[in-house]
Amino acid sequence: MPDIDSFFSSDGPLARAVPGYTARAQQLEMAQAIAGTIASNAVLVAEAGTGTGKTFAYLVPALLAGGKVIISTGTKTLQDQLFNRDIPTVRAALKAPVTVALLKGRANYVCHYHLERTVQDGRASFASREEVKYLKMIERYAGVSKSGDKSGLSEVPENAALWQQVTSTRENCLGSDCPHHKSCFVMEARKQALAADIVVVNHHLFFADVMLRDEGLSELLPACNTVIFDEAHQLPETASLFFGESVSTSQLLDLARDIQAEALLGAKDFAALPLAIAAMEKAARDLRLTIEGENMRMPLAAVMKNAGFGSALDELLARLDALAAMLESQAERSEGLENCWQRTREMTGGIKRWRDEAEAEGFVRWVEVFSHALQLNATPLSIAEIFNKQLSGSPRAWVFTSATLSVKGDFSHYNSEMGLNAGPNASRSACWDSPFDFANQALLYVPTGMSEPSSREYTEEVVKAALPVLKASGGRAFFLCTSLRAMQRVHELLLIAFAREELEFPILLQGQGSRSHMLERFRKMGNAVLIGSQSFWEGVDVRGEALSLVVIDKLPFAPPDDPVLSARIEKINKEGRNAFMEYQLPRAVINLKQGAGRLIRDETDRGVLMICDPRLITKSYGKKIWRSLPPMKRTRNLTEVEEFFARSDATAGV
Template sequence: MKRASEYLSLTGPFCEQIDGYQVRDNQLALCDAIDNAIEAGNVLAAEAGTGIGKTFAYLVPALLSGKKVIISTGTRHLQDQLFHTDLPRVTKALSVQSSSALLKGRSNYLCLHRLKLAPHLGFINRETRSILTEVDEWSKSTKSGDISELSSVAEDSYVWPMVTSTADNCLGSECDSWEKCFIVNARKAAQAADVVVINHHLLLADMTLKNEGFVELLPEAEAFIIDEAHQLYDVAARFFGDTVSSRQLISLARDTVAEQVNDASDMVELRDYAEELEKAARDFRISLGESGLRDAWLKIQKKPSVKQALDELETALKDLITILEQAAERSRGLEQCCERAQIIMARLKLFQKEYSTDDATQSVLWYETYTKSFMLHVTPIDVASIFQAHTNNFSNSWLFTSATLQVNKQFSHFANNIGLENFESGVWDSPFDYEKQSLLYLPENLPQPSDPDYTKQLMQSAIPVLTASQGRAFVLFTSYYAMYKARDYLKQMLPYELLVQGDLPKHQLLETFRQTKNAILLGTSSFWEGVDVRGESLSCVIIDKLPFASPGDPVMQARIDAIKQQGGQPFMEFQVPQAVITLKQGVGRLIRDVKDTGVVMIGDPRLKQKAYGRIFLNSLPAMPVTSDVKDVEQFFNPVQSADDANSGIAETV
């Protein structure tokens, strides 16, 4: 029997059938390691360098195994690419009879019941009615119900939440549209398929049985492949917690009104109590203060205005529950609104309890505010034990893969975060020649990042780099404040077009960058990973500082406190490793192809001045390092004088 890697070799079908396919030794080795893990039912953590072709390396053994395999990715974009592009190519090349299914989160599918309710919502204006009419027409022809099909309606349109469901408001098998439900049909297709492409949210939903009423996928699976596994910890932390949001409350109020119009027109008090709840939610938002806050609940729970507004919100919700209990027998929709209200009430009561700092050992309560909305969160501090408890229920093969799993050449940080034990691990390096294709520039004489003048001085150091690269750069920041400050400085100093995060939707900003010669794109966290720009359009990546999470962040602070209580060192055990993973992702934006070349500039002087700086450098690709800007100029302009030729490059990471 052929080894899986033979299909990817020079004599295999991929060389014959796929244009541009190149055999990579490390891809073949990774493919065999994954094949062995799936066959033996083992757990494997695999760091696969950028450009190695890890998708083909796991799809080939997955399809050849004959087992039911679930592949989980970090984003919908990766899901679509995997399902619509990569899977068909591999299936065809292997000539296997294997069925596959794509399954997204419920918010990606049209809900026929909510579409029917939407016109009865009292706040509908003419524009909204027009969009709803368009959605209704599309609903009659779509087979999947995937809202991405209707490209004429913006992805972030306010209409989509009106016509898609949540775990809270889904009626389940008692819905009159159950037989035609797009989510139900998608899950049935997934249950029947050999290979199912999902995302991390759905993986965790199935794992914790939060999709009750639907067919669960995990008990049927024989192998799990977790791509972009470095994201799993953060997703799990959010998912294993609970949330109360203004959107949940207002949606409950408006759904109650819509159900009342349909099934309890004589109970006008339902509308009155629903409107009171919506008002109380808005008043509570006002009590929390300005927009953009993200802080521990403990800090404001005793504030009189907040306590009063929370009491009034709880009273309004309690009153609505009382009347809903009387109306519940009128319809399944009203009964479900009552159940939703009771669930929200249980969560809300967590924020009414008296807490002290000594209580914050299991979970952290925190809040965040937006212009017109709020979210209250309960987030577990220890994700590892929860994730481990669930994965232990499935004695299957697990593959965790990403380009950024290791910190300082070790997997311990990743394994500890998700409770991984008794696993195999391996590193399959990128085929890129970083010593020839790239250069790492660490400028000298910059102040500490805490210096008020830091961003300006950093940009002054960046000017000759951006001039040498002729724009064609990403400048990545750890805060919006620094990004805007840099924008104001750079637009006066450089002739190149500046594209700034927030000016356009992300996909439009990237497309403009690709099509605009010599552009410079300024971005924050969402541009540090998951962005692929190949060729000369991107020849320089500048990173403003080491991407440590803010110690003032309530979740980070709770984790720091928990590690201290256990006698650990949170900075070295958690904060540094988390920042290393993020930095590796940011640096990884530059070289995306064997033909790419470019310079990475990291301005933070702590890389050279602090002992932990070596951990960051040891975790990066083996790039030549310099602190002389002349080396940068020489990199972009190889034609040099004899004097320039003697400057040399000091070392390699």
Template sequence: MIDLEALFAADGPLARAVPAYKLRMQQLEMARAVAEAIEARGILIAEAGTGTGKTFAYLAPALLSGGKVIISTGTKTLQDQLFNRDIPTLRNALRVPVTVALLKGRANYVCHYHLQRQVDDGRFVHRDDVGHLRKIVSYARTSKTGDRSGLADLPEDAGIWPLVTSTRENCLGSECPRYQECFVMEARKQALAADVVVVNHHLFFADLMLRDEGVAELLPACNTVIFDEAHQLPDTASLFFGHTVSTAQLLELARDTRVEAAASAKDFAPLPEAAVALDRAARDLRLSVPDESGRHPARTIEAGGPFRQALDKVVEKLKALETVLEFQADRSEGLANCLRRSQLLAAQVGEWRSASESETVRWVELFHASLQLNSTPLSIAEIVRKQLTGSARSWIFTSATLSVKGDFSHYQGEMGLGSARALAWESPFDYPNQAVLYVPSDMPEPNSAGYTRAVIEAVLPVLAASDGRAFLLFTSLRAMREAYELLQVGCAQRGYDYPLLLQGEGPRSELLERFRRLGNAVLVASQSFWEGVDVRGEALSLVMIDRLPFQPPDDPVLAARVEKMNAAGRNAFMEYQVPQAVITLKQGAGRLIRDETDRGVLMICDTRLIAKPYGRRMWQSLPPMKRTRELDEVLRFFASAKEGMRGAEDREGGGRKE
């Protein structure tokens, strides 16, 4: 067994390498458990509260194990942090000669072939695309990785990106004329040669099902797989163990066919004509459903005649495109690829229409300009179990939020991990002194008219006490937007001049940077800021949550799973919906205290936390903060915190000579 005690000791290698390092028994105990799982090639579920140092707790035994390790994260932010900061720090401290590679999905890498096609085509939707294309061309010439993150000054959602990166469908593979220079293939090559490979959950599961992103080549030689942010796995796995086809894929096929025809079949007019017809049919399919956005059961959407007719038209135009491509496919590999894609998309639409609804749920997701056909398994437990059994490797699942009041049965059941060892370590933070949980006593029912107005009226005096410095988190975009407008009016009436930020005003990373820099901002946000966000220090002193984060009951996947559980005589609300809400609530609450010097208030406006029997389970699952229903106690807490800060500043100033 590795000498972890020496590694994590107060005077050990980590203490010498990491500034302000402190020995935490929780971290050492988790590291021991991870090392045991790796040695036994077993499965471990490890919940580690904020501040336990779980990253080093799993990295240290992984790096010292001597085997090949895949580490998968829920977000690209953590993926980059592990690769650029945490692993290099630990590798230097341990002095182990491990090689590390970063592997992302192909959409993160510039594609030389498609980049050149756009340069040659010269047609752009937006004026900005021209300037963006020039930057990407220059970057592709000098970059060693082709990773989009290397062009930080280009917006993440710039319209040019889908045009100059590849997809599984439009990649030409070894037939590509630029194959030897391919950034994706180079990243995979490095991953195959590395001892430790850092990926993300989307890439891991996409590859497991589609054998496309390079992970499938890595798994046979891999000794250990570690999932950080593992609470996200049920949703991610459900997405990839199901089937999806979208109007965006149809539009991309139409666009690529037109570009390839212009390059290799200018003399064959029926080809671009067929591409234009498919483009029109795909757009008409989206327009056949008038709703702006949302998730809907397929049977509800199919009940409307226009959708069925529009989908028939898409299939017809796909077949027509396939027919003309068959005549021209041998003129270039690009056209041959378009033929394969037209056949695949036609098959996928057919599969979606005929999918059995006994084990899957068919549903349609609407976006502003596109539509997606989905079929999702009602349970992923058996699928995951098959992936894990029979493999002689260890599997580690870790997160700060995997249990409900210390009970892992919900997560184990969802993931097919019933017999797996599950352990939890509490946060080392002094929650009773660092934080207050405040549930206002005079709030209306959360489904009543005017509830969001009541939320803003309740939070305004708390904002005055906290001097802004707040995240206001909402469970729906509609409530978020309404709250932002009410907050603008309320702050103006009271003379508050806190900078107000709204999710969607810019990229998440940019909003976070502004929030930290301003120091007294109020960020009004929804799902994007419930997790994966780390703001330490005085910039964040209040986290307000408007409602208990239950999934909308009309969500088609949830509704189908609930129906199946209830039909089997189970209590879907208590067994499934409440645990899901607890894990999400714990994530939102976890934004508040990120460091042992942080202080703040967690304000949950939904009185069901107190009034309903299931609220007790939620209440008990939250960190052990001091709890109150009285505004005066919250105001005293902030006054005391300010007094403590002034005292610390005075003591600091008193020790200095002018």
């Protein structure tokens, strides 16, 4: 292995290639640990505080070691940043002759087959004129584009409903039976990924396609020497999603639509089929209607109390069985009909497994209710064993990194959730603290006199306590709430308070535009207050003056009535362990660290973190929480906060 130290030195290749590069001891140490992990095909869980430079710390050893590397990120933003900026920089600095591929999920590539179907069956003629125009554009694009990546056709909005009809899903892709297989964009992108030295994916794609070995990708993981997960704190959530099973009524309606299209082309003479499709469609819609309300997650037991639900589910299964039988009789007439028959059988099987007590052993069964759809989910109670099995097989190195994985350097929660705490895949864990001077750059403020967060007036008290701090900071704040309801209430209250006090700080509310657009406005305004919930807790980088205050309403404990969480808590407690200390608290700490991490993004940032929740002080576990945060100076005194901002303004010459 070439000498890692020289690459990171203050006169090394990175320093020459990256403007403003500073050699950091933490970065070098982390790179050395990763190099060692790669050389010995080991497992490393690495927490790297903000500013450590973890991206270069894993890219340099990964590129130097050679062999095939998969890098998986939590977000598409980081995926693009790695592919477009960081990897080219390191590759050029190291003069490493490696090939790189960016692989996205299927839904990002135009599918020739479904595009052709959509054009042929004239479905778009029922849609708006705009959609007809979009369809023509996509058709033209598919004819000239090399990649078929929908991001290359910005004239058609990313969220246009039409994209669903002209892209594929794992279920409706015909694979090697497809007449367009040779010119297929998805297959081409996968071929390139197989040939490249470095493949950049995201966690969803990793679990959905790489681990589950979707067509064209079955060779990717076996051929790979190193897997690096960045933003690895998101993995337990993503893995739970993909190691579980779900069937939604909207998937059933999509299936109905596809069968209709295939029947029109390949089985027009079979009059009974449209009736069977309509009956299944009606049964799916009726199932949704058995539950009132929307945007809810309900455990199986609660859903089953609703008498109508069980019978509607039976009716749906009967309709699906009837439809599957008809499709079986027509399956030989076309690849499309055959595929629809298989999908119908798979979805029927999924629903039957969901309903069957014996099949659901080790899984939490629950229902998510959306405004027009309903999803039946079976989520594993624990992903540890399943994930651990995936790590076995041919020897390779696994690196899990993020700014937030531990509770004050203790990784036992993360390791046990991911199955990395024992056995042949037991990880080595290490922590590299941020190089920033938190004691001088940041202040943690916990106001006095707050009621318990469960009290009715709590949000009013939060806003009242935050108002003088917002005045002192001159806006320039993120107001992060743990629930959408609190977020709305904070918004209402701040509007009133700002009007009353004649404060002219612009207020931005999550949902008023895309996240990137809102952040751009926030940066430009320079004195805005952005009120957000989960979307702004992580992956947001606002450097400098525009963000000088982060207010957090409550400690971010996940709602205990969530069906998956409550089943996991019950399981841990039944085993005689303490679910609060082992599971809920570490999760809240990791979340809080993410939210708090928005504040100080570089060596010159200064700011106040205000956590309104009194439990940080009054509860015995509170100490564990604030000790997990970066070592900021702490205060409960508003005057100290005002002085902090006055000093910052004087230094900045405001």
